[in-house]
Amino acid sequence: MLKRRLVGAVALLLVLPLGLFFWARSVLTEDRVRVALAGQLSRALGQPVTVGSIDATIYPRVTVNLGQVTIGDPARIQVQTLRVGADFRALLSRRIEHARLDLSGAHVELPLPPFSVGSGATSGSSGSPVEIVSVDAIFLNGVEIVSGGRTIRGDVEIVPEGSGAVLKSATLRTEDATIDVTGRLTDLSAPTGEFAVKAGVLNLDRLLAFANDFQAGAGLAASRGAGPAGVNAAPAVATPMNIGVSLAADRATLGELVLDRLAGQGRITAAAITLEPIRFGVFGGRYDGALTLALGAAPRFRLNAALADVDMGAATAFMGSPGSLTGRLSGNINLTGSGMVGSSTGTTVGGTARIDIVDGVVKNLGLVRSVVLVTAGRSDVPIASAASAATGSADEPFARLGATLTIAGGAAATNDLRFESKDLLLSAAGTVRLDGRAINLAGEVQLSDELSSQAGRDLIRYTQEQGRVTLPATITGTAAAPTVRINVADMARRALVNRAKEEAQKALKNGLGGLFRKK
Secondary structure (H helix, E strand, O other): OHHHHHHHHHHHHHHHHHHHHHHHHHHHOOHHHHHHHHHHHHHHHOOOEEEEEEEEEOOOOOEEEEEEEEEOOOOOEEEEEEEEEOOHHHHOOOEEOOEEEEEEEEEEEOOOOOEEOOOOOOOOOOOOOOEEOOEEEEEEEEEEEEEOOEEEEEEEEEEEEOOEEEEEEEEEEOOOOEEEEEEEEEEOOOOEEEEEEEEEEEEHHHHHHHHHHHHHHHOEEEOOOOOOOOOOOOOOEEOOOEEEEEEEEEEEEEOOEEEEEEEEEEEEEOOEEEEEEEEEEEOOEEEEEEEEEEOOOOOEEEEEEEEEEEEHHHHHHHOOOOOOEOOEEEEEEEEEEEOOOOOOOOOEEEEEEEEEEEEEEEOOOOHHHHHHHHHOOOOOOOOOOHHHHHHOOOOEEEEEEEEEEEEEOOEEEEEEEEEEOOOEEEEEEEEEEOOOOOEEEEEEEEEOHHHHHHOOHHHHHHHEEOOEEEEEEEEEEOOOOEEEEEOHHHHHHHHHHHHHHHHHHHHHHHHHHHHOOOO
């Protein structure tokens, strides 16, 4: 008796899966099921969906396999295999509930077509052989996302949640980086949510391009009217995008600029990616403030931040004038521009900046040497450093170099440039090309108390201001080869003015002395 029962149990275990297999094959692989599922997906997405083939398996759960799935016209999304794992008990009523969708070989081209997500039209019509009722999880294995010739590959796990979805995990890979993304979209029809992005290397230009392509042509759209959204429904209305994002990267690139230890909070809208606050290392220093990257055909940006301890040797090398200036820069910038931000070429920038550079050297400036060469021909100018200054290095060290800048048309204009060193003080105004190709500054060079005290009596008498030798000077040329000229004509005029003042003071003194002379 026991033996018969065991044989019966074994036979049942063999027959039931076999029967389930044939049932699944006969019910779920009919051509009308394939057409019905394609129609339901089309109504749900507001885009035409085609399904090339259909098959079914029963292990480890009953699964409908859809092959050669395309979405859009032209097809922007192509899936080699879409596996729909379904609850067996619901399938007995020809309903797909608590489904798990596994997409293999998915290929997505941006910009996306204007989906009508969130319309609620996910079920089939009455009499449909199968209805998609609910989806619990979506897995994309080896998905490719293509934008502007660039490809991101990755694996993604999504859990639908109300009118939105939870991005449980996404590991995306480019040619030179791996990016991990998690977060939640609370509304798919008008993309709204929060995401966290972590990467070893993050290409901000590529992030901008993908965001721009994602939102182009509406991307995701809400359907008009209260009825179900269909392929032939009224045109979709573009809806705003408002996605918060936190960024963290060991290294990031922005155009040709390399940024270290980037961390910040941002927001992606239909108009721009705004990162505020954002902090990163640049040229050995720090950037702390805001960065806005505008979406659109022409890249635009805005920088508003405090800079600290920036290595000017590295910065000037990046700008195309290596070695022209050293020191450590701090200051504040408020700049807008177009082109590839951070690029040494092809960028138009405008705005204001306040900069102060300490403990540096201006290569080939030769201020002291120029002063000495002009004045050393006078027999009454025994400046101690004259010989060495005239024949030595033209590089000019400084303790502080500061200016308030107005930037436009590829040049920076200033009215308050101040150059301070142990030997002299330069105050000047004028313009400097940002690429260092042209300098046009005019001002005054004032020798230090030490050098002024060593100057000849006549030179001090006729060029002094506040007791120091003061000479008019211009700086022209390029950043690599600046030219300093002492304006001899202005120097002569100053001498005449000072001589006139001296004679007037003598006359006044003699005149007053006569009034009080004893008779």
